[in-house]
Amino acid sequence: MAITLHHWRNGTAFEGVGDRYSDVTNPATGEVTARLALAAGSDVNAVVEAAVAAFPAWRDTSLAARTRVLFRFRELLNARKPELAEIITSEHGKVLSDALGEVSRGQEVVEFACGIPHLLKGGFTENASTRVDVHSVRQPLGVVGIVSPFNFPAMVPLWFFPLAIAAGNAVILKPSEKVPTAALWLAELWKEAGLPDGVFNVLNGDRTAVDGLLTHPDVESVSFVGSTPVARYVYETAAAHGKRVQALGGAKNHMVVLPDADLDLAADQAVNGGYGSAGERCMAISAVVAVGSIADELVERIKARTLRLRTGDGTRGCDMGPLVTAQAQQRVSGYVDAGEKAGAVLVVDGREVRPDSDGAGFFVGPTLFDHVGTDMSIYTDEIFGPVLSVVRVDSYDEAVQLINRNAYGNGTAIFTNDGGAARQFANEIRVGMVGVNVPVPVPMAYYSFGGWKHSLFGDSHAHGTEGVQFFTRGKVITTRWLDPSHGGINLGFPENA
Template identity: 35%
Template sequence: MADSEAVGEADSADIRRQAVAAHHTLNLIDGRWRPSESGQTRTNHNPADVTDTVGEFTESGGVDTDHAVDAAAAALPAWRGLGSLRRGEHLAAASALLAGRAEEFVRAITREQGKLLAEARGEVKRARAVLDFTAGQARLLGGVTAPAEEERTFAYTFRRPLGVVGLISPWNFPLAIPMWKVAPALLSGCTAVLKPSPLTPLTAALLAEVFHEAGLPAGVLNLVQGDAAAGEALVAHPEVKGISFTGSLGVGTAIHTGGAARLLRTQLELGGKNAVVVLDDADLDKAVDAVIHGAFGQAGQRCSATSRAVVDVRVRDDFLDRLVARVAKLRVGPGDDPDAQVCPLVSPARVEAALDAVAGARRDGATVLCGGAREERPGLPDGCYVQPTVIRDVPWDSELAQEEVFGPVLAVVDADGFDDAMRIANSVKYGMSGTVFTASQARAFEAVERFEAGMLHVNRPGVGAYAHLPHVGSKASQYGPPECSPEVFDFYTEWHSACISY
């Protein structure tokens, strides 16, 4: 190949990349990238350096949402009629495209959400696992045959897609959580409108682009960027038969009550206040490892984050000595800093919320052992940095021990034995994740039985889940069927039974 030809091809590739990047700031409605009807935009900043503008993304309202829902409704009959095997082929094609663009997703996640590159790579891996698992369910998405009470009668059950669904996703996992909504919705035969968090619009646009390039018919998956106005219109639209939402308890409750009059089906994952219980026979080094990973990984911005360590008083001081010595050395920095161990928070508002929680704990008489302030040092960009914080002497019924912080703030609560530890662990309104460290097999199994939480762990970190296991909480953490796992299809489909005499 001549040098001039190589340069020409490089120029063409650059032009293509620029054209692709231009539509990442837009909505995807009925197979076309387009701005909001109002023409309004929202500026998205890099939380590691707030002077870095990621882009000006379209800000949608009710009209844009209505267009997206109308497109999804028009595409529904043909997509539903395609059958799960053909729909699964589209998911498999999307997985291949995602694999080829994995590092592009990693960089986008880190730049707009803030997490470490290693954490972003873990999220892309998780998203691919969910997509591959869901595609594999295409051959299993059926019903059962059943005995009939009459002669010459064939009885069986089957699923039908729910219809048009709205998928409202948060900023903390801007690829994985949308993926575990989009993939089962599409395989089920639903058509969808995805509304991501306005804090992480770029990753959602890349996800929509991958499915679009995988050959989805126009209108099957639509993307609407924006904030509350777009989400409220999605909940109110009469053609939307279900809303899958991940976010705060207050917003989730509003979605559920807002759609109750028309019997809107909802699937709500609403946060947690998760405890790691450290008993007097625990391996303290392993417990410290798990607590650091759970409390300060992704700066504590996970629904399953370890926000409470409930520690038996007999080992409390030894545990805290080991924990604080390590937490004090954690390096806070940008996600693309190879030496960083704790990433920034996603926004200035989240920084203020974390610092307010620390101030409240001090007012309640707790003691800050390390951290508790903004991270500031020479050379650190102007970003959303908070020091990893460990607070002891936290009353079990105080605000810090009861309410979600969603930041790198760990409350250490004293417990007097196993029964007291389980009482404290279950004292909150949430029930996402529960973890126990013990050498006793009997106490391990008893803790699993007694934890009022959806995802349970013994002698391992209390965060993370498998693509084929239910991602689910209890109490105020969850309403409706789980996400991930085969059980997710109970949200996106309706069961039917048939009896045929012959």
Template identity: 35%
Template sequence: MRNLVGDTWRDALSGRRQENRNPARLGEIVSRSADSDAADVRDAVAAAAAALPAWHDLGPVRRGEIVMRAASLVRERREEFAVAITREQGKLLREARGEVDRTVALMEYTAGEGRRLGGATLPADDPRTLALTRRHPIGVVGLVTPWNFPLAIPAWKAAPALVAGCTAVLKPSPLTPYTAALLVECLLAAGATGGVLNLVHGGRAAGEALVAEPAVSGVSFTGSVEVGRAIHTAGAPRFLRTQLEMGGKNAALVLADADLDLAADAIVAGAFGQAGQRCSATSRVVVDRAVRDGLVARLTARADALTAGDGLDPDAGLGPVVSEERLRACVDGVRRAVADGASVVRGGERLGGALADGCFMAPTVLVDVEADSFVAQEEIFGPVLSVIDCDGFEDGLRVVNSVRYGMAAAVFTGDQSLALRALDRIDAGMLHVNRPGVGAYPHMPHVGAKESQYGPAECSPQVWDFYTEWRTACVSY
């Protein structure tokens, strides 16, 4: 995996490379990618800056057509993308196919917005005067993306950046360079050429250099709160525009009148789908004591039914976590939870035997978790589910809102009034009732609250508030 600078694929100037291994079979090297530094980033930003005037002049309709053609190419290569995602990131092949399908939908929606990317005409105070507003691209943007959605998140940043008229430098996670390169190939083949979209592989050094480049007007980042805060702080002296989608410690609130089978199905999907590696994954269950035992019995039975395995195995129900580092974080999180008084009723350890060569964490259910304990407050980012007891609706809301994050939440109840009251009072950006508490539709804002989000939402009309700025004009005639 080489960098793309302008229209040239090239190695890192230092000659350094890094290996990426299949998390299901650590002996298998999936790719080798450039390990870039500030010099590579500088060249990529210069290429993007040089391409900016002509790309702006093309106009949003033609830019949208290019993104639409790229979406068609992604659709045509669906299976290639899905297999790449599974081998590189570890998620089940059916989950990877779902990510490809969602990516196509996101790109098509964004491309169509090119015909709506306008302003407004306004009344003028003076006669024979036309007053209007319009959107203007902010310039060169840096796109820093994570490994958990190695196709969808780069696409939902690159597509609106390009339609808006920005040029971009994409720096994907060093754990998932291959999928990002395939996406860039499609955008390049569709017409985003000549430095409009550049690709720089690498880790922290490349990311910090991208944030520091004076010609970069904005950085869109998805990842941890700590890195997001560092990006915003580093860019603040020069008023760098930032769009930060960060962590989550998402809860499912299960009230006493809930359909427990429906709730258990949804919670297991939210907690163990993609091995729990989603910013919107369900990692806490806040349940009324009156139905706690019945819900836990259902959750453990469903966890027992999950068969861990290589994502390419059609019989697998749970893939690996992405790396040894993430696996250690899961195991350490469970140990700390037990030390804090929680009990492990299922899982809690690395899976061995035939899966010993991969990063497989057993689907884990913890009970007797205190609401203020580490495992209830901080991201584990793996298939680890904490069950926290509550005494009714008000106490449940208190527990749900007791964390610094606010990405997503779900409530399970048969009482419509309680459901609507919960939607009004839960401090989270994406809310669900009687369904898995993950994600949203392509045309809806992907957005968090509190420390989960800073800046405009993604995947919606609100995204233009990041990639564009308002201009006004008054024309006398």
């Protein structure tokens, strides 16, 4: 019988009172590996109460002590990341090397958060008025909620909670019900690192859990990554209840290839950016915009590389794994059907892939379309699968107009050897993250992640300095002391405590 996974509250597993469950599957085999308890409304309240109770003591814990916990967590995560990668592969399906890369990119935010004392420094003005000093501080919000998607079970939560915890907040993580084990594993790691009970909690569930966090009066902020319709709902609902919101939505990322580009490099990176993690990335390249006369040659080079890819069980050294669920497999196959029916040229068909896997997994192989029209659903919709579309345009200006007209503005890339063209593209393109000869321009942790247009609701991006500001409030204090005072004599060297 499959194990039952519960919530995490006050440093231990919490069964809750909900009587609803969902299946957790291995997407490479279709096997049900666990049963997940879905939170009831009273479970939401119980987890929030634990976080509320833990917050005051953690808020008042010194920065020196908080950062020591962060450093211990960092060391534990670094030593045991292969274990976490195996969990991700077993529930999401991405190949082990990709899962390890996901953990490493999340680890970058942990390392950034270890420098939180510097990031929380305020300012000071002496004698702003006569014998009046003014200084500023940044203080934690309180209880913060994080709602993370299925495609990055570790990295996306790690975008948020290291900064939230380092800044002195208490966290409630609601992972995707498709991939819950990574969140529970991270909760146990925090406990091993010495984080006080109640500071990090995991609430498993579906819309009941999400709505509970969005509307609970004791939850101060919500961080969300997911599809655009849900991101809009999260933003509007949480904002209507007076909360701060980071709501990162969907994407339709274009990769422009200019005639002077290195076509072998461009073809390699189109395949890497389009088919990595089976296309289940918000930063995946889904549309290659071929400019001018290079289109035929570029498509042939992408085709040759696509046909060499091995699809299968993520533990067997293949290039690409399955999609996360049977429903995802059916949806992506439906888009391939629709693209063919709409008149796009199907260069490589992934619907009949023969994967290297035991069991009936949820596979669609790498799929390549050419001569894709901008009115076709394979272009307009975020497919979230291994479907790469080539759109042909005559000029650089037409490529820029195409991208700027698109409803999404998450990421884009240009491949060229012309520095002037690249600089102009970066300047005038209306997209939040831009790569020059880089297909997936996910910023380093000390910069902030976030798109424009329908890829982001609100102004707050993830991690970097914007992440620190999101999880803290500024306060300005004006002080006047009429008489000097001192604290006595102590010749010992002062220590942090």
